[in-house]
Every structure is written in C-alpha cells, then in structure tokens.
Amino acid sequence: MSVADALASRRSIRDFLPEPVPGELIRRVLAAASRAPSGGNVQPWHVDVLAGEPLQALKARMQQRLAAGDTEPTDYDIYPKDLPSPHRDYRFQIGEDMYARLGIPREDKPARRRWFARNYEFFGAPMALFCSIDRRMGPPQWSDLGMFLQSVMLLLRDEGWDSCPQEAWAVYPRTVGEFIALPPERMLFCGMAIGRRNPDHPVNALESRRAPLEDFARFHGV
Numbered sequence: 001m002s003v004a005d006a007l008a009s010r011r012s013i014r015d016f017l018p019e020p021v022p023g024e025l026i027r028r029v030l031a032a033a034s035r036a037p038s039g040g041n042v043q044p045w046h047v048d049v050l051a052g053e054p055l056q057a058l059k060a061r062m063q064q065r066l067a068a069g070d071t072e073p074t075d076y077d078i079y080p081k082d083l084p085s086p087h088r089d090y091r092f093q094i095g096e097d098m099y100a101r102l103g104i105p106r107e108d109k110p111a112r113r114r115w116f117a118r119n120y121e122f123f124g125a126p127m128a129l130f131c132s133i134d135r136r137m138g139p140p141q142w143s144d145l146g147m148f149l150q151s152v153m154l155l156l157r158d159e160g161w162d163s164c165p166q167e168a169w170a171v172y173p174r175t176v177g178e179f180i181a182l183p184p185e186r187m188l189f190c191g192m193a194i195g196r197r198n199p200d201h202p203v204n205a206l207e208s209r210r211a212p213l214e215d216f217a218r219f220h221g222v
Contacts, residue, residue, distance in 0.1 A: 012164045030152065045149075
C-alpha cells in the first residue's frame with residue numbers, strides 16, 4: 001500500500017470485528033512509528049498498549065464509572081472554549097453526518113449518549129493504546145504526538161488494520177492514569193482503538209468532509 005492509499009483509506013472506525021491484533025504486529029508498528037519527526041529529536045511520546053484481560057478489566061471499570069455518573073476534570077481543553085467558525089462548523093457537520101448514518105435524530109438525546117458511551121468500550125476493538133506526555137512539555141511537543149500517532153495509524157493501514165484516535169479518554173484522566181499506573185509527571189493525551197473494521201456497520205462507511213484546498217492554503221511564488 002502506498003502512503004497515499006493508506007492516508008485515503010484511513011477512517012476513524014467506530015465498530016470493530018473481534019479478531020485479535022497480534023502482539024508482534026503492534027510492536028513492529030510502534031517501533032516503525034518512532035521514526036516520526038520531533039523537534040530536537042526529543043521523542044515526547046509514551047504509549048501503553050492493552051488487550052485481553054487488562055482491556056476487559058478497564059472496560060468493566062468504565063462501565064461502573066459511567067453508570068455512577070462520575071466525571072473528572074480534564075487536564076487540557078479538548079477544544080477551545082470559543083471554537084471559531086469554520087472549525088466549529090466542521091465539528092458540527094461530522095457529528096450530524098455520523099448520527100444520520102446511525103439513524104439517531106438530534107432530539108433523541110438518550111440514544112446519542114448511549115452511542116457516545118461506546119467510546120469507553122473502544123467501539124468493540126480488541127486492542128487499545130493510550131498516549132501520554134510529560135507535563136513539562138509544551139505545544140511543540142504536543143504537535144510531535146500528532147505526527148507520531150498519525151504514523152501509527154498509517155502503518156496500521158499498511159498492515160491491513162484500522163484504528164480510531166479518541167480524545168474522549170481525556171475526560172477520565174484519573175481513572176485511566178490509575179489503571180495503567182501512569183506516573184504523576186505524565187499527562188494522558190488520548191486513547192486509540194485498534195482492530196479490523198466491521199464492513200457491515202453503517203457508521204464505518206462515514207467519510208468526513210474536508211475543506212477544499214483553496215480554503216486553507218495560500219501559495220506564494222508557486
């Protein structure tokens with residue numbers, strides 16, 4: 001698979017088949033993804049991978065937290081408090097497109113909450129990872145995390161596997177941190193579901209819209 005093919009076929013998959021992900025594969029992918037660039041080669045990413053019994057135990061713990069209605073303060077703002085247009089519009093549109101595929105109308109708030117809760121089951125994926133970063137790192141190092149995680153997702157596509165990056169896990173930093181014994185100096189950034197997409201689920205046919213090139217790019221002397 002070419003890089004262009006991997007990028008074009010990558011989706012945020014929200015329903016997975018139960019087929020286990022080989023441990024050797026994720027080790028190979030993470031080692032290769034560590035070639036992602038980082039400013040000054042500081043390599044700020046830290047990863048915890050879960051599968052099997054540990055993954056099931058975390059899901060069970062999260063079911064208890066959700067049933068109790070427990071919430072936790074986030075360590076960072078997932079979105080700006082006043083997200084401006086057009087970015088606010090992009091975010092609204094992807095939500096509407098997804099729920100339309102699921103057949104869940106806007107007024108059915110309980111159904112939307114139930115669907116959102118599937119984030120904390122990793123959408124049925126057989127493997128998950130958490131990415132964390134030292135709290136002393138700044139915005140440039142956070143951008144390095146993005147390049148590393150994108151590399152992971154493209155390498156998974158190259159191997160025929162799928163993923164879904166999930167900042168939703170940042171809503172439960174204490175629960176996750178305690179479960180994976182995250183050192184206090186490290187901050188949870190996100191989770192990621194890993195597995196093979198279920199081709200029969202309508203949500204996996206969702207292709208997010210992208211702004212045309214002229215909306216975000218300017219060319220000088222080109």
